[in-house]
Amino acid sequence: MKLTILGSGGCMTIPKPLCRCRTCREARKKGVPYARTGSSAFVHDINLLIDTPAETASQLNRSGIRRVDYLILTHLDPDHVEGLRIVEQITLDFRTWRAYPEKQICLLLPEVLSKRLGRIQSQYGPLVEAYEKRGFIRLEPFRDGVRVGPVTIDAIPVDRGEQIAFVYVFEKGERRIVYAPCDVKPFPEHRTEVQRPDLLVIQPGIFETGLRHRFRYPEDHISRTTLYTFEQTLELAARIQAKKILFVHLEEYWHRSYDDYCALESDRVRFAYDGMQVEV
Ligand SMILES: [Zn+2]
Numbered sequence: 616m617k618l619t620i621l622g623s624g625g626c627m628t629i630p631k632p633l634c635r636c637r638t639c640r641e642a643r644k645k646g647v648p649y650a651r652t653g654s655s656a657f658v659h660d661i662n663l664l665i666d667t668p669a670e671t672a673s674q675l676n677r678s679g680i681r682r683v684d685y686l687i688l689t690h691l692d693p694d695h696v697e698g699l700r701i702v703e704q705i706t707l708d709f710r711t712w713r714a715y716p717e718k719q720i721c722l723l724l725p726e727v728l729s730k731r732l733g734r735i736q737s738q739y740g741p742l743v744e745a746y747e748k749r750g751f752i753r754l755e756p757f758r759d760g761v762r763v764g765p766v767t768i769d770a771i772p773v774d775r776g777e778q779i780a781f782v783y784v785f786e787k788g789e790r791r792i793v794y795a796p797c798d799v800k801p802f803p804e805h806r807t808e809v810q811r812p813d814l815l816v817i818q819p820g821i822f823e824t825g826l827r828h829r830f831r832y833p834e835d836h837i838s839r840t841t842l843y844t845f846e847q848t849l850e851l852a853a854r855i856q857a858k859k860i861l862f863v864h865l866e867e868y869w870h871r872s873y874d875d876y877c878a879l880e881s882d883r884v885r886f887a888y889d890g891m892q893v894e895v
C-alpha cells in the first residue's frame with residue numbers, strides 16, 4: 616500500500632498564526648518539512664482521503680494527487696472536519712451548481728459517526744445533507760468494516776463517550792496499516808485487528824520536557840486522560856508488535872522542530888512531515 620501524509624501537524628498548524636516562538640519562526644522561514652498542516656493522509660491504492668483539516672485544498676494541490684474517490688473521517692472534531700467543503704470544491708460543476716457525476720466522492724463512515732454528521736452545520740442546515748442533495752457525496756455507512764477494491768478497512772472505536780473516534784486498520788494482501796492519528800486513548804489494544812501491523816501511524820502523545828513556557832504537566836492534568844505520554848506510546852507500539860511506527864499529529868506546543876524529531880528517529884521509528892510518502 617502507498618500512503619501520503621498530507622498533513623503531519625496537530626490541532627494547530629506550525630507555524631501557529633502570529634506565534635513568535637522558535638519552532639514557528641523557523642517553520643515560517645524554511646517551510647516544509649519544518650512547517651506542518653492539519654492531520655490528513657491519502658491511500659493511493661483506492662484514492663481514499665482520510666480526514667479534512669482546514670488546509671485540505673492546498674494539501675491536495677501540492678501533492679500531485681489527481682483523483683479522490685473515497686473519503687473517511689476518524690472523528691468529527693474540528694481539526695479533522697473543518698475542510699469538509701473540499702467535496703464541493705472538487706466536484707462542483709458551475710453550470711448546474713451540482714456535482715460532475717463522475718467526480719462524486721463516496722463518504723465511508725462507521726454508522727455511529729454517520730448518525731452524528733448532522734451536527735456539522737451551515738446556515739442552510741446540516742452540511743452533509745446539502746452535499747448529498749447536490750451530488751457532491753454519496754454516504755455509505757458501514758458497521759464494523761468495509762471492503763474497497765483490494766483493500767479492507769476495519770473501524771475500531773476508541774470509546775470516550777461523546778467523543779468517539781475510530782482507529783482504522785487498512786489491509787491489502789499480507790500488509791496491514793493501523794491508522795490512529797488523534798484521540799487514541801484508551802487504545803483498543805485488545806482487538807486482534809490491530810496486532811502486528813507493518814506500520815502503526817499514531818500521535819506521539821505528551822512530551823514531558825522541553826515544552827513551551829517550560830510547562831510541566833501535573834499528574835492530574837486533563838490532557839493525561841486523553842493522551843498517552845511519548846514513552847507510553849512506544850510501549851503500546853511494542854505490545855501490539857508494530858513493525859514500524861510513524862508519528863503524526865505533531866503539536867506546535869510540543870515545541871520541537873523537524874530536526875528535533877529527526878534526532879529521535881531509528882530504523883523502526885519515524886516522524887512524518889507534510890508530503891511524506893510511505894510504502895508498506
Ligand atoms: Zn509557536
Ligand SMILES: [Zn+2]
Pocket residue numbers: 625626654692694695796797798864
Ligand atoms: Zn486531532
